[in-house]
Amino acid sequence: MPSGLRPVAPGGPLGPVGLRHLGDGRRALVMGVVNVTPDSFSDGGRWFEPSAAVAHGRSLLDEGADILDVGGESTRPGAARVPVDEELRRVVPVIEALARAGAAVSVDTTRALVARRALDAGAVLVNDVSGGLADEEMYAVVAEAGVAYVTMHWRGHADVMDANDVYGDVVADVRRELAARVEAMRAAGVRDEQVVLDPGLGFAKAGASNWPLLARIGELVGDGFPVLVGASRKRFLGHLLAAPDGALAPPLDRDEATHAISALVAAAGAWAVRVHDVRGTVHAVRVATAWHGAGGRICTDRTAGRDEAPVAGGTASE
Ligand code: PMM
Numbered sequence: 091m092p093s094g095l096r097p098v099a100p101g102g103p104l105g106p107v108g109l110r111h112l113g114d115g116r117r118a119l120v121m122g123v124v125n126v127t128p129d130s131f132s133d134g135g136r137w138f139e140p141s142a143a144v145a146h147g148r149s150l151l152d153e154g155a156d157i158l159d160v161g162g163e164s165t166r167p168g169a170a171r172v173p174v175d176e177e178l179r180r181v182v183p184v185i186e187a188l189a190r191a192g193a194a195v196s197v198d199t200t201r202a203l204v205a206r207r208a209l210d211a212g213a214v215l216v217n218d219v220s221g222g223l224a225d226e227e228m229y230a231v232v233a234e235a236g237v238a239y240v241t242m243h244w245r246g247h248a249d250v251m252d253a254n255d256v257y258g259d260v261v262a263d264v265r266r267e268l269a270a271r272v273e274a275m276r277a278a279g280v281r282d283e284q285v286v287l288d289p290g291l292g293f294a295k296a297g298a299s300n301w302p303l304l305a306r307i308g309e310l311v312g313d314g315f316p317v318l319v320g321a322s323r324k325r326f327l328g329h330l331l332a333a334p335d336g337a338l339a340p341p342l343d344r345d346e347a348t349h350a351i352s353a354l355v356a357a358a359g360a361w362a363v364r365v366h367d368v369r370g371t372v373h374a375v376r377v378a379t380a381w382h383g384a385g386g387r388i389c390t391d392r393t394a395g396r397d398e399a400p401v402a403g404g405t406a407s408e
Pocket of ligand 1: 123166242291318319320321322
């Protein structure tokens with residue numbers, strides 16, 4: 091990985107500490123999203139009541155989710171921050187109930203205090219979209235707890251992130267910035283085997299920047315840490331599937347495209363995919379496992395021998 095960082099005791103394909111018992115060790119894990127928010131772009135408020143969120147989590151487990159990711163703050167582009175008390179009020183009871191039901195629960199938060207309380211309530215993984223940049227106490231909490239920690243590539247909160255979609259080589263830049271996070275985590279006492287890396291699709295990546303990160307996900311996987319990919323229902327898929335008049339495909343119409351991405355990144359060695367539609371994703375990653383098991387590799391240049399490369403969904407402009 092950039093700047094000579096290689097994991098000393100990596101989670102590798104088996105995954106990070108504390109979660110290696112999940113799955114069969116051969117397929118990518120499926121992390122089901124439980125947003126306890128009134129305003130997420132993808133499922134806008136459907137599971138805002140705690141009882142509805144818990145019931146939704148249980149149904150995702152029935153559909154085959156390996157991990158449930160519970161979040162109380164929307165990261166939709168432009169969203170305002172939620173006060174910490176409100177975030178706690180939303181997530182803690184839901185985490186408690188789902189952990190009690192036997193689920194491996196992850197908390198989606200950028201706040202150290204929320205992470206701490208979520209771990210006390212039974213969460214086994216901290217999913218921090220800011221990679222520790224939003225709260226300087228986060229690494230201390232994670233180091234002390236010794237749990238798995240998703241470090242996502244991030245360049246600022248939802249109100250500013252679209253303005254930060256400026257890259258040279260987006261894959262090299264993201265890998266370098268994640269390597270800096272790894273270095274900072276090590277300095278704070280977080281062990282390599284706790285770390286999961288995430289390229290942060292949609293975060294400071296409004297449109298075209300997402301595709302190289304997917305196409306070259308193998309480079310991030312090759313850095314030696316387990317990789318989580320969160321493409322589900324994101325805006326760049328709305329662009330890809332836009333109507334002829336340019337209207338974005340609505341979030342609920344982006345699941346099949348999400349399944350395709352899940353299959354591709356699973357075949358490329360991702361440790362887990364974070365999705366809203368668990369049922370179809372479980373099928374997609376099973377396809378990837380079978381295909382990979384039969385010797386399939388993602389390396390074909392489908393444009394070889396053609397005069398012109400096909401245009402991928404007309405997304406280059408955003
Ligand atoms: N995306 C969202 C929220 N949390 N966590 C990780 N690790 N990776 C992501 O890509 C990610 C995330 C935004 O999607 P949502 O509003 O549908 O939950």
